[in-house]
Amino acid sequence: MLEIRWHSRAGQGAVTGAKGLADVVSTTGKYVQAFAFYGSAKRGAAMTAYNRVDDSEILNFEKFMKPDYVLVIDPALVYSSDITKDEKLDTTFIITTPMSTQELIKSQPKLEGRRVFTVDCIAIAQETIGKPIPNTPMLGAFMKISGMYDIEFFKEKITKVLGKLPQKIIDANMIAIQRAYDEVK
Amino acid sequence: MAEKMELRDVEVWDGNMAAAQALRQAQIDVVAAYPITPSTPIVENYANFLANGYIDGEFVMVESEHAAMSGCIGASAAGGRVSTATSSQGFALMVETLYQASGMRLPIVLNVVNRALASPLNVNGDHSDMYLGRDSGWIQICAFNAQDAYDLALCAFRIGEDHGIRLPVMVHQDGFMTSHTAMGVRTLTDDVAYNFVGEFKPFNAMLDFEKPVSYGVQTEEDWHFEHKARQHNDLMTKVHPKIKEVFADFKKLTGRTFNLVEGYHMEDAEVAVVAIGTAVKTAQVAVEKLRAEGVKAGVVGIRVLRPFPFNEIKAMIKNLKAVAAMDRSSPNGTVGALYNELAGVIVQMDKAPVMNNYVYGLGGRDITIAHFMAIFEDLKANAKAGKVQQPLQQFINVRGPKLSFLSQE
Numbered sequence: 001m002l003e004i005r006w007h008s009r010a011g012q013g014a015v016t017g018a019k020g021l022a023d024v025v026s027t028t029g030k031y032v033q034a035f036a037f038y039g040s041a042k043r044g045a046a047m048t049a050y051n052r053v054d055d056s057e058i059l060n061f062e063k064f065m066k067p068d069y070v071l072v073i074d075p076a077l078v079y080s081s082d083i084t085k086d087e088k089l090d091t092t093f094i095i096t097t098p099m100s101t102q103e104l105i106k107s108q109p110k111l112e113g114r115r116v117f118t119v120d121c122i123a124i125a126q127e128t129i130g131k132p133i134p135n136t137p138m139l140g141a142f143m144k145i146s147g148m149y150d151i152e153f154f155k156e157k158i159t160k161v162l163g164k165l166p167q168k169i170i171d172a173n174m175i176a177i178q179r180a181y182d183e184v185k
Numbered sequence: 186m187a188e189k190m191e192l193r194d195v196e197v198w199d200g201n202m203a204a205a206q207a208l209r210q211a212q213i214d215v216v217a218a219y220p221i222t223p224s225t226p227i228v229e230n231y232a233n234f235l236a237n238g239y240i241d242g243e244f245v246m247v248e249s250e251h252a253a254m255s256g257c258i259g260a261s262a263a264g265g266r267v268s269t270a271t272s273s274q275g276f277a278l279m280v281e282t283l284y285q286a287s288g289m290r291l292p293i294v295l296n297v298v299n300r301a302l303a304s305p306l307n308v309n310g311d312h313s314d315m316y317l318g319r320d321s322g323w324i325q326i327c328a329f330n331a332q333d334a335y336d337l338a339l340c341a342f343r344i345g346e347d348h349g350i351r352l353p354v355m356v357h358q359d360g361f362m363t364s365h366t367a368m369g370v371r372t373l374t375d376d377v378a379y380n381f382v383g384e385f386k387p388f389n390a391m392l393d394f395e396k397p398v399s400y401g402v403q404t405e406e407d408w409h410f411e412h413k414a415r416q417h418n419d420l421m422t423k424v425h426p427k428i429k430e431v432f433a434d435f436k437k438l439t440g441r442t443f444n445l446v447e448g449y450h451m452e453d454a455e456v457a458v459v460a461i462g463t464a465v466k467t468a469q470v471a472v473e474k475l476r477a478e479g480v481k482a483g484v485v486g487i488r489v490l491r492p493f494p495f496n497e498i499k500a501m502i503k504n505l506k507a508v509a510a511m512d513r514s515s516p517n518g519t520v521g522a523l524y525n526e527l528a529g530v531i532v533q534m535d536k537a538p539v540m541n542n543y544v545y546g547l548g549g550r551d552i553t554i555a556h557f558m559a560i561f562e563d564l565k566a567n568a569k570a571g572k573v574q575q576p577l578q579q580f581i582n583v584r585g586p587k588l589s590f591l592s593q594e
Contacts, residue, residue, distance in 0.1 A: 019367050023197045026369045032197060035366035038308070059470050061330075061362050061463035062553040 001058070004051040004142075005067040007077045008135075010042065014049040014073060017135030021142075024149070024157040025053050033058045046074075046081050067091055071142060073121055073134040078108050087114070094141050094184065096121040096134050101185060117145050119184035121176075128176040129169065136162075140177035141184035151181050187212060187241045190234075192372040200331040200363035203370050204270065204296045204356070205230035207338035209240055210378035211294075214265030214385070217245040217256030219275060222308045223360040224298035227270035250275035254282035254295075261291035262400045264390025266342065268293065272360060273300035276314040280321065286353045287322030288416065289400050292345035293353040295323070296338060299462070300360040301548040309549020310360030312461060312513040315490070316522050318355060322416055324424055325490040328358040329447075329465045332370050336441055339373075342382045343431045350419065350427050351388060357490075359462040361549060373439065381438055420492045428489060445494035447486035448501050450476060454483025456564035457502065459527060460511040461487045464545070464552055468511075471557035482561055487523070499530050505538035506568035509560055513546040520578055520591070541573045545581040556581050 004021075008014030015036045022032035036049035050065060052058050066086045072078060072095040083093065092115045097104050101118045105111045119141045121134030129136075136158070143154050155174050162170050190209070198206065205227045208216070218228040228244075235244050243260075247253045250271050261267040271279060276297060286293050299315050301307040318325060326341060328334040337356050345354040358364055373381070389398045404412060425445060432443040449469050451457065458468050465486035475482040485501060485508075487494075502508055508531075512521025519525070524542040531537045543560060545552045560581075566574045577591035 019197065022367050022369075026195055026197045031369060033366060033368050034197070035199075035362070038361070038365070058368070059466040060554065061359075061366070061467045063362075063551040064553045064555075 001060075002051075002053040002069075003065050003067050004053075004069045004071060005065055006049040006051075007070065007072045007074070007081050007083050008047055008049060009074045009077070010045045010047050012073055013133050013135030014047065017071075017073070017139060018049040018051050020136070020158060020161045021051055021139060023161045024154060027157055028149075030055060031058050037063070046077055069094065069142065069146065071138050072096055073138050075122065078104065078111075084110055084114070090115065092145060093117065094119065094138065094145055096138065098123060117141070117184050119180050121180055124176050124179045124183070128179065129172045136173045137176040137180035140180035143177075144181045144184050151178065188238045189375045190239055192374065194372060195369045196372050197367050198331055198335070198370045199226075199365050199367045200328065200334040200358045201226035201298065201365065202230055203331040203335035204338050204358070205234070206372070207335050207378070208268050208294075208296075209234045210373070210375055211266065211268070211339065211342050211382045212240060212379060213242050213268045215243045215245060215257070215260035215267050216269055217247055217253045217260065217267075218269045219247050219250045219253045219271075221250070221272050221275035223300055223310070223364045224270040224272040224275075224296060226364075227296050227298070250278040251282055254279040254286065254293075257293045258282060258286050258289065258291055261286070261293050262289060262390075263392045264387035266346070266385040267291075268296070270296035270298065272298045273302055273308075273314050277302060277317060280317060283318060283321040283323060283353075285401065288412065290351040290416070291353055292342075292351055294338065294341045294345060295353065295355045296334075297355050297357045298360050298364045299357055307548040308360070310362055310364075310462075311547050311549070313515070315355075315357050315461070316514045319491060319522065322352070322420070323491065324352055324354040324420075324428075326354060326356050326428075327461050327486075327488055327490055328356060328363060329462055329486060330363055331358075331366065331368050332441075333443075334358045334363060335370050335372075336435065336439070336443070339378055339382055340428075340431050340435055340443070343434075344424070344428055346383075346385060347427055348386065348388050349423055352416075352419065352424065357462070362463040371439070371441070377438070381435070424492050425489075425494065443488060444497075445489045446497045446501055447488050449484040449486070450481075451483040451485065451501050453481055454504070455481040455506045456508070456561060456568050457483040457485055457505055458509045458511055458557065458560060458564075459485040459487065459498075459523060461490065461523070462513065464511060464513065467552060467554060468557050471554050471561060474554070474558065475561055480561065480565065482564075493526055495530055498527070499534060502530070502538060503534065503536070506571075507564040508538045508540045509564055510540060510542045512542060512544050515544065515547060524578075539567045539571065539573050541567065541575060542578040543581050544578065547583075550582055552581065
């Protein structure tokens, strides 16, 4: 079972990102789960979303998770949320930040010794989609680091998930996904 | 004519979308609704389908849940297929009208996304609202994930609307862990789903002016008891056979199996937990681990809470040595409701398992595989000793010192 935890602010699209990923994975015949913790969260409040992926039916409905991947799509959450909570020895962190990986670890020493990758999804989204919605670029970065799917295959599938959006927005998302794929380090 | 919707064989839906799609495919005449978290997206999605031409019907916006169920009662008595959704405080406000609906024998389908009851206010899942409906005269069917929520909503119309039954049906799903958890849901095409549900056949419709009828009449000491007795009689004798028949037809159509009570590894189990909702699934993961260690563990999932499958449970647990009743609602002054229900079964058994009670998951609190592993440790000890080795009732995953009650010392 592959398990992913997203750290986001309400309104940044972590739930849409998690469901979009589930949608793509589901088309390949795997079993998926995507959920989030809401509470009465207002826009901007720190929140978490989750993915599970497996080859057989997912029976596990506990909220508790020891994630294989932690995807952080807001730069400040590295300091204000417990992003290493319930980590495993080999948990991989992909973090949105304008900093380099080295600078980030220096600014948040608890990431020391972890498998950390960085990419500026906020800047990429601003420059391509025109809005600071970092969810789709994060999926591009995740494809690169996890090697889950070939990026062209992923883009083709996610295009269908985004289906109802105007073509211009879909195109911008594809550029954002590709850029994050290329730029994550 | 309503437009058809193209669905993939597997759609990634949460429980709310799954229920909304089942309502769309059943082509309901009237939905009267007052949305409340976490069931809001069911009626929101339904309104969206209606506005986009996928449904021929009426969506009535009302000023409260009491009015929502009242509207459903009127529309159902008038002679239409009727459904709505609610949760928690909304369910509580509906309670008065729930008894009216079942007493008038109106086959309304109510999707209940289970949520805690205030106070303190809480939007997350537990079974307090489900338990509140226990004596309301409705059929109560429980989904354990989004696939179930879709399948069972379709089955609910067939069961409740049958002219031999004519009773309203609740389809329960866990707030958030089912309602907001997306998974791959195997779909039916619109035509196949509608053909399964079948065309609505009115019974004593108020809008049939050739044959005038009264609904909601008053009966005092002279006839009230006979009406209630007849309703109870139908619940006790007619509903289970009908549910089994519908589940069998559904299996023929889809290959997916439902039973009044679901058993997992119960054939040779010596210790088992009895639960409702997503906990039934999580418990199975614990059982798989225990089986690998050689422990004969099992899970009983209550699929139909009302009418209560007394004899089916009795047969399923007959070889158990120890069993735990898992209650996701505060009993507020006694043992859990499920414990009480099961005690009624166990007292009639020749070789009764020892039983204890756990209260878990209130207001959305997590229950994990590790919690179930600890519960099974208790059950193993109880099975070995032949009596309960802990206080009868324990609270799980609650802050502070371990909370337990009814010590048997």
